[in-house]
Amino acid sequence: MVTKRKTHKERDSGQTERALLDAVGDLLGTSGFSSLKTNNIARRAGKDKNLIRYHFGSLEDLLAAYIREKDYWPPFFERFRLNEKPESQELRQLFTGLMQENFRFFAANGKMQQIIRWQISEGNALLRGISDAREREGAKLLAMTDPLFQDSGINFRALLALLLGGSYYTVLHAVTNKSTVSGIDANLQTDREAILQTISQVIGWAWQAAGEKDRTK
Incomplete structure (x- = not known):
């Protein structure tokens, strides 16, 4: 009792x-x-x-x-799980949604912005361990895309690294300095929508280019 x-x-x-x-x-x-x-x-x-x-x-x-x-990535990985052998378009939708959700949440989450600043500004075993755990979960999803882009001349992992890093950089610039990156202001709703659309376009272009490579073999 x-x-x-x-x-x-x-x-x-x-x-x-x-x-x-x-x-x-x-x-x-x-x-x-x-x-x-x-x-x-x-x-x-x-x-x-x-x-x-x-x-x-x-x-x-x-x-x-x-x-x-405060880290929203673990819930992301739970939400964006797929079966062991997903179709190509399922993977495309997954990574598009994952990168778009990351941008949305990061732009709206001041605590996570502080954590990312901390992670990239200080060598720290705790922060490295948390980052490595996040990378291990992401690697499970990326492994599903490797066969799709093999011999295509497209490095999808590098593309995602640029999308992820660009999202962080653009948001932090807007929040910290109230400034733009290439004329894009992540404080503005119109510019945030443009970034979300561009994330979808870039991933779509990569998928299309990989598919065209397959058809020419």
């Missing part, structure tokens, strides 16, 4: 964990990743620093929990 004392303790525990996670986000947004120290986080949360170890095990585990909570 669950007692009132146990329920109260669980609620307090959840509130403490939430306060510590929110403190990480606050510091990351206002002072940057260099401020993510035990004392700073505890002070921002208004909690004893020993509670970080009690609830999360260590500072690294707290930071990992924060990143996992």
Whole structure:
């Protein structure tokens, strides 16, 4: 039987964990990743620093929990799963949707923007581990496209790297400096729609070119 004392303790525990996670986000947004120290986080949360170890095990585990909570890629990989032998057009639709969703979510998610800035600005074993895990999941999807582009002269992996990096760069420029990239302003709805359409076009062109290569063999 669950007692009132146990329920109260669980609620307090959840509130403490939430306060510590929110403190990480606050510091990351206002002072940057260099401020993510035990004392700073505890002070921002208004909690004893020993509670970080009690609830999360260590500072690294707290930071990992924060990143996992804000990282939208794991849910993406769950949503965009296919059967073992998908048709070519299924793969095309999957990668188009995946890249478009990434742009939409990244443009609207300030916390993830902070995490990506952190990941590309500091050599860190924790960040590298999370990035590597994301790459391993992505590699499972990319492996399905390799036979389609084999001997086509098209490097689909490089194309996706450019789409992904370009999405991050364009959004971060717009958010940080209120500036444009090649005249495109990711703060504007019309320009965001243009980027989404272009993502679909570029992937479609790659698919079409690979298909034409197959027909000339």
